Amino acid sequence: MNQEKRIQILQRLRDNNPKPTTELNYSTPFELLIAVLLSAQATDVSVNKATALLYPVANTPAAILALGVDGVKEYIKTIGLYNSKAENVIKTCRILLEQHQGxxxxxxxxxxxLPGVGRKTANVVLNTAFGWPTIAVDTHIFRVCNRTRFAPGKNVDEVEARLLKVVPAEFRLDCHHWLILHGRYxxxxxxxxxxxxxxxxxxxxKEKVYPEN
Structure with missing residues (x-):
């Protein structure tokens, strides 16, 4: 795909959704971090249902740490991999308190x-909470970039590297959200x-799909 076509794609996505954002519900960087950590191999809808119960009770590292692993499990047991995620949440809260003043x-x-936080999660937090022009690549973005040939790659790291190379600076902040929403819907x-x-x-x-008349 040539660069002119990429820019046209980004312009259309921007015109259609000028101010995209995550579909995870959060009000602080910490709430976002925990929500993204919980969202691995789970839908944003399922995470939002769990955090809607958790955050009114505990939405700071100290408050969640006080719940303990079993306490956190009670709030997130509807989410896949909740056992390991609860342990990672507690470990993360402890590190935030001990090393980063909460x-x-x-x-x-x-x-x-932080436990359970990989490159993708870090990219989401840096982009969405702090406004960094990072591009997190999940399964949706990986599929869109390869299928459309916008930024093909054999793995998520290759796709991310290609995106950072071909996406002009003016589009980089919102690119992650445009592509993930396009892949999701x-x-x-x-x-x-x-x-x-x-x-x-x-x-x-090359194998476009159209509804039957």
């Missing part, structure tokens, strides 16, 4: 040192909705 560090290395995994896609004519996917 605050979420605006630092990639410090974020990735239009360029879906099994049967992409090409007939209602705003970038269909620019996409280089």
């Amino acid at each position: 605050e979420v560090p605006e630092n990639r290395e410090a974020l990735e040192a 239009t360029c879906v995994a099994r049967k992409p909705r090409c007939g209602s896609c705003i970038i269909e004519d620019l996409c280089e996917f």
